[in-house]
Amino acid sequence: MDKSELITMAYKSYYDNVHKYIWSKVDSYELASDLTQDVFMRLLNHANMLRQETIKSLIFTIARNIIVDYKRRFTKNLDFLSYNYDIVSKQSYSADETTIVNDLQNLEKNIINRFPTLRRTIYCMYHHEDMTPMEISEALNMDRHIVYDHLFVGKKIVREHFRKISI
Numbered sequence: 268m269d270k271s272e273l274i275t276m277a278y279k280s281y282y283d284n285v286h287k288y289i290w291s292k293v294d295s296y297e298l299a300s301d302l303t304q305d306v307f308m309r310l311l312n313h314a315n316m317l318r319q320e321t322i323k324s325l326i327f328t329i330a331r332n333i334i335v336d337y338k339r340r341f342t343k344n345l346d347f348l349s350y351n352y353d354i355v356s357k358q359s360y361s362a363d364e365t366t367i368v369n370d371l372q373n374l375e376k377n378i379i380n381r382f383p384t385l386r387r388t389i390y391c392m393y394h395h396e397d398m399t400p401m402e403i404s405e406a407l408n409m410d411r412h413i414v415y416d417h418l419f420v421g422k423k424i425v426r427e428h429f430r431k432i433s434i
Contacts, residue, residue, distance in 0.1 A: 270314045277322050278307055285330050292334045302337060306330045371429075378428045382421060389414055390421040 285306055290299035309329045310317075316325070379387050385407075392398045392406070400418060404411040 270317055273317050273319060273322060274307070274310060274314065277310065277326060281323060281326050282307070285326060288327070289330055289334060293337065298337075302333050303330075305333050309333070374428070374432075375425060378425050379421075382424070386417045386421050389417040393418055 282303065286299055286303040289302045289306075290296060293299055293302065306326060306329050310322075310326060313325065313329075379390055382390060388407070389403055392403045393400065398406070400411055400414045404414045407414070
């Protein structure tokens with residue numbers, strides 16, 4: 268079986284499973300579809316390494332790496348957005364702008380108040396007390412990965428609520 272037939276067979280055989288796997292990790296059907304296409308595009312770049320016995324493992328390894336790459340980019344974007352939010356929140360505003368900022372801050376408080384206690388504490392320490400994740404993990408005596416997870420989920424929830432109201 269030549270490489271193009273092997274890739275075609277792999278696409279037909281594994282597309283649905285790869286898509287479901289990615290979808291379970293990124294919680295967006297459309298994004299999962301895009302990332303699944305990326306998996307098979309990367310597979311084309313590895314055509315010289317393909318063997319029928321190992322193609323399934325290679326596909327899922329590529330999928331895992333694409334998910335990790337996406338989450339890293341996503342986290343960097345969140346950090347950039349939160350940095351910009353922090354900078355903008357410290358500037359002076361006109362009366363209308365002040366009202367908008369106050370409304371956004373109140374909306375954020377309402378969203379945060381629905382968080383579980385630990386996530387709310389970590390989120391507030393990071394965004395309102397300007398503590399780093401390492402400082403938070405030391406202050407709360409917990410693993411830094413738990414802090415990163417709570418920050419990631421907290422930022423995601425806040426961002427999704429802001430998107431719902433088209434901010």
